[in-house]
Amino acid sequence: SFSFLLCLSPCSNAEQLPPAYVNNIRNGIKAQLKTLHLKYLESERGVLLRYTNIKLTHQTARIVSVAPELHFDVECKVTMFRPVVGSIFTGRVIKMGPGYVSCLVYGYFSAVVYKRSTDQVEIGSDVQFRLQFVQVTVHNDYILKGSPV
Numbered sequence: 001s002f003s004f005l006l007c008l009s010p011c012s013n014a015e016q017l018p019p020a021y022v023n024n025i026r027n028g029i030k031a032q033l034k035t036l037h038l039k040y041l042e043s044e045r046g047v048l049l050r051y052t053n054i055k056l057t058h059q060t061a062r063i064v065s066v067a068p069e070l071h072f073d074v075e076c077k078v079t080m081f082r083p084v085v086g087s088i089f090t091g092r093v094i095k096m097g098p099g100y101v102s103c104l105v106y107g108y109f110s111a112v113v114y115k116r117s118t119d120q121v122e123i124g125s126d127v128q129f130r131l132q133f134v135q136v137t138v139h140n141d142y143i144l145k146g147s148p149v
Contacts, residue, residue, distance in 0.1 A: 011044065011078045012057070016069040025061075029054055029074055038108070039140040046082030047109075047142050053077045081109070081142075087131045088149055093123050103127060111144035119148060 021028025036048050054076045061070035083089070091103025091111045101121050103111040113129040121127055129146035136142060 011051075012073065012075050015072050015074050016067075017061075017072065019068050019070065022070065025056070025070075025072065026054070028070075029056075029072065033076070040136045040142050041080075041140075044078065044080050044082075046080035048078060049081050050079040051076045083131055083134065083144065085131050085133060088128060089131060089144065089146065090126050090128050091144075093121055093125050093127060096121065096123060101127060103129075105144060109142060109144055111146060113146050113148060115148060 015029050015032045017025065017028040017032065021031070033048075033051050033054070037051075038047060038049070040047050054074060057073040057075055061072050063069075064071055089105050089111065091105045091113065092107075093101045093103050095102035099114060101113050101115055103113060105111050111129065113127055115121060128149040130149055131144055131146045133145050134142060135145060
């Protein structure tokens with residue numbers, strides 16, 4: 001089930017563009033959004049998977065204080081990965097340690113599953129787990145943490 005994928009429409013964001021993009025605002029906005037792709041966004045409480053329909057809400061930019069960046073208000077449709085605590089996931093085991101296994105969920109999201117001493121798990125096998133919480137790293141990466149089902 002993909003009940004934890006959430007499509008928000010529209011999403012408003014203020015983008016700051018370096019002066020190098022003054023002749024191509026659209027490319028500048030796409031470049032800024034690309035830096036947020038697959039990162040956790042606090043404002044949306046999830047990981048940005050996709051963005052479409054990028055629109056400027058105003059045709060003029062603002063310059064704030066002495067900073068050289070151009071400030072634009074942007075709207076777009078976004079698809080976010082926003083799992084709910086208690087959801088069940090399946091992850092492919094990529095590493096094992098004492099008391100835990102590391103997995104990839106959907107081939108991208110890292111997960112740590114705490115294992116019981118009786119669990120028989122091998123690298124490459126799939127494990128099901130219940131999401132207990134999500135950890136966001138200092139680089140806005142997203143780690144799912146769970147326990148076996």
